[in-house]
Amino acid sequence: MLKTRITELLGIDYPIIQGGMMWISRAELVSAVSNAGGLGIITAFTFSNTKDLAAEIERTRSLTDRPFGVNITLMPTFRPIDIDGYIDTVINARVTIVETAGRSPEPYMERLKGAGVKVIHKCTAVRFARTAQRIGCDAVSIDGFECAGHPGEEDVTSLVLIPLTADAVDIPVIASGGFGDGRGLVAALALGAEAVNMGTRFMATKEAPAHARVKELLTTASERDTVLLLRSFRNTMRMMRNATADKVLELENQGADIHQLEKLISGKAGLGLLESGDVDNGLVSVGQVVGLINDVPTVKEVVDRIISEAREVASGVASNGLFKPLRRPTDIGK
Amino acid sequence: MLKTRITELLGIDYPIIQGGMMWISRAELVSAVSNAGGLGIITAFTFSNTKDLAAEIERTRSLTDRPFGVNITLMPTFRPIDIDGYIDTVINARVTIVETAGRSPEPYMERLKGAGVKVIHKCTAVRFARTAQRIGCDAVSIDGFECAGHPGEEDVTSLVLIPLTADAVDIPVIASGGFGDGRGLVAALALGAEAVNMGTRFMATKEAPAHARVKELLTTASERDTVLLLRSFRNTMRMMRNATADKVLELENQGADIHQLEKLISGKAGLGLLESGDVDNGLVSVGQVVGLINDVPTVKEVVDRIISEAREVASGVASNGLFKPLRRPTDIGK
Numbered sequence: 300m301l302k303t304r305i306t307e308l309l310g311i312d313y314p315i316i317q318g319g320m321m322w323i324s325r326a327e328l329v330s331a332v333s334n335a336g337g338l339g340i341i342t343a344f345t346f347s348n349t350k351d352l353a354a355e356i357e358r359t360r361s362l363t364d365r366p367f368g369v370n371i372t373l374m375p376t377f378r379p380i381d382i383d384g385y386i387d388t389v390i391n392a393r394v395t396i397v398e399t400a401g402r403s404p405e406p407y408m409e410r411l412k413g414a415g416v417k418v419i420h421k422c423t424a425v426r427f428a429r430t431a432q433r434i435g436c437d438a439v440s441i442d443g444f445e446c447a448g449h450p451g452e453e454d455v456t457s458l459v460l461i462p463l464t465a466d467a468v469d470i471p472v473i474a475s476g477g478f479g480d481g482r483g484l485v486a487a488l489a490l491g492a493e494a495v496n497m498g499t500r501f502m503a504t505k506e507a508p509a510h511a512r513v514k515e516l517l518t519t520a521s522e523r524d525t526v527l528l529l530r531s532f533r534n535t536m537r538m539m540r541n542a543t544a545d546k547v548l549e550l551e552n553q554g555a556d557i558h559q560l561e562k563l564i565s566g567k568a569g570l571g572l573l574e575s576g577d578v579d580n581g582l583v584s585v586g587q588v589v590g591l592i593n594d595v596p597t598v599k600e601v602v603d604r605i606i607s608e609a610r611e612v613a614s615g616v617a618s619n620g621l622f623k624p625l626r627r628p629t630d631i632g633k
Numbered sequence: 634m635l636k637t638r639i640t641e642l643l644g645i646d647y648p649i650i651q652g653g654m655m656w657i658s659r660a661e662l663v664s665a666v667s668n669a670g671g672l673g674i675i676t677a678f679t680f681s682n683t684k685d686l687a688a689e690i691e692r693t694r695s696l697t698d699r700p701f702g703v704n705i706t707l708m709p710t711f712r713p714i715d716i717d718g719y720i721d722t723v724i725n726a727r728v729t730i731v732e733t734a735g736r737s738p739e740p741y742m743e744r745l746k747g748a749g750v751k752v753i754h755k756c757t758a759v760r761f762a763r764t765a766q767r768i769g770c771d772a773v774s775i776d777g778f779e780c781a782g783h784p785g786e787e788d789v790t791s792l793v794l795i796p797l798t799a800d801a802v803d804i805p806v807i808a809s810g811g812f813g814d815g816r817g818l819v820a821a822l823a824l825g826a827e828a829v830n831m832g833t834r835f836m837a838t839k840e841a842p843a844h845a846r847v848k849e850l851l852t853t854a855s856e857r858d859t860v861l862l863l864r865s866f867r868n869t870m871r872m873m874r875n876a877t878a879d880k881v882l883e884l885e886n887q888g889a890d891i892h893q894l895e896k897l898i899s900g901k902a903g904l905g906l907l908e909s910g911d912v913d914n915g916l917v918s919v920g921q922v923v924g925l926i927n928d929v930p931t932v933k934e935v936v937d938r939i940i941s942e943a944r945e946v947a948s949g950v951a952s953n954g955l956f957k958p959l960r961r962p963t964d965i966g967k
């Protein structure tokens with residue numbers, strides 16, 4: 300059940316992609332996902348210059364001989380970025396898969412496709428998926444309202460966006476936002492996707508470069524523990540709810556200007572929290588699926604468990620007897 | 634694949650339930666859903682007195698010999714309601730299935746269960762589902778953020794809420810909010826539900842008692858055409874976006890008080906629009922799944938199509954070859 304156009308396109312064993320996460324998506328995690336049969340993705344702008352990115356690509360290559368990708372997010376950022384330089388670096392390093400996000404990758408398509416790079420564009424609306432197909436992207440990753448990071452401003456959930464996108468484009472669709480287990484993978488496939496993209500689930504793994512206290516927080520947080528920041532500026536970010544996020548939201552509600560808030564966020568959403576583990580003093584992007592995450596296994600354990608759960612779920616749904624859903628008993632009081 | 638604890642509990646052929654909708658869920662629609670093998674549900678408070686409700690129950694019974702239910706929404710409403718009287722009416726009419734929503738049905742459980750009524754409680758959070766189980770409900774219907782009507786204030790989507798609820802309770806779970814086709818039914822089952830509840834999809838059927846122009850609007854609306862009203866009062870309602878909804882939102886944003894807004898809404902959300910078809914001058918509850926609805930078939934066509942799609946999707950997901958998702962080609966430019 301696990302061969303799809305996405306696994307064929309990317310040359311991977313399982314339709315599981317690790318979402319590009321700032322600071323987190325480095326060689327250790329990326330190579331672990333690719334070695335487990337999924338697709339790991341380095342986040343280019345975690346590296347403040349192209350030399351460091353090139354070094355990370357080489358370091359990843361030293362840890363896996365499987366395919367991996369690089370995420371390039373085409374968004375207004377808190378610092379000016381030489382996007383062309385990063386694109387050149389990725390092409391020169393012979394990376395074969397690039398995930399773009401934010402703005403349309405159209406200005407870079409000719410160079411990327413000319414270099415034989417497969418381009419996945421991640422977006423938050425059906426019309427953007429149509430554009431991605433029109434400009435020659437190989438696949439589209441559709442991000443529902445429940446996702447971590449930037450869900451867009453239209454608040455349409457994965458359950459509705461995935462089938463709409465599958466109906467709207469011919470290129471394969473990757474489901475992103477709200478996925479973390481085998482039940483979700485089967486649901487994504489049923490809805491018309493050909494792979495899932497997971498960020499939060501991979502952040503709670505042994506290999507993710509984050510402080511143990513951050514991972515611990517992911518296992519105890521409930522689905523209600525995320526908050527939307529910068530909504531009033533139409534630049535919404537979904538973050539873990541903590542003292543810092545509450546403070547930013549309070550300032551936003553009091554009418555603070557965007558520059559003040561962006562400065563505060565960029566100071567708090569960096570490496571600091573991930574390295575210090577001071578979980579009240581920093582910001583971290585997580586999706587609502589954090590409520591389904593209760594442990595910190597290895598990446599391989601995550602991937603193997605999802606595949607084995609998915610097989611069990613799919614055979615249950617397809618059986619002709621009394622259908623019994625897979626339940627994962629939990630005594631965690633949430 | 635379509636026998637579940639819900640079909641067994643309710644004595645129905647397919648795990649498809651028609652959500653209780655004010656004004657819409659009357660004998661014609663309810664009996665059509667039950668005759669098609671699903672469960673139709675009358676909305677009690679569509680009837681301004683218990684005598685009219687009793688008459689509607691009898692009228693439904695004259696149109697079907699299959700099981701059907703009655704929805705009793707335990708919420709603050711725009712008019713005072715004698716809930717005990719409605720409960721008595723349902724029991725005296727020998728209705729065997731009641732769906733409660735809004736507040737906890739605990740004060741009525743002893744009478745309902747004493748009369749042999751099966752109680753489904755519809756709610757919007759995992760902790761409310763736990764309560765429903767504790768007080769003796771037979772099943773729980775969980776409503777995601779994408780649903781029509783009252784999504785609650787926590788904005789957790791069906792994709793995340795369904796598996797969390799399935800893990801949290803032993804009673805069977807019904808997935809509500811965002812469902813309208815066979816892909817959604819398989820996704821719901823994969824996520825741990827044992828049936829889907831659909832409102833918006835059944836409103837766009839030949840049997841639904843609504844003006845043709847309202848149904849036409851449902852077929853052309855996109856997933857972006859819903860709007861949340863009364864959010865600032867923590868009494869959120871998801872409505873079709875139109876001139877009236879925009880006006881209410883504008884007044885809300887300008888600081889209108891809750892009584893003024895409720896009066897406006899109750900005047901606009903009644904039978905008027907459904908009967909007149911004046912689609913800009915009235916309010917109608919729809920979910921984001923409206924974006925997936927492109928036609929106005931009979932109820933039986935909806936149910937048969939969903940079941941046949943679900944079988945196709947389930948066998949595709951469970952196959953060992955290259956998995957090809959079901960796509961429904963559409964040339965509707967949205």
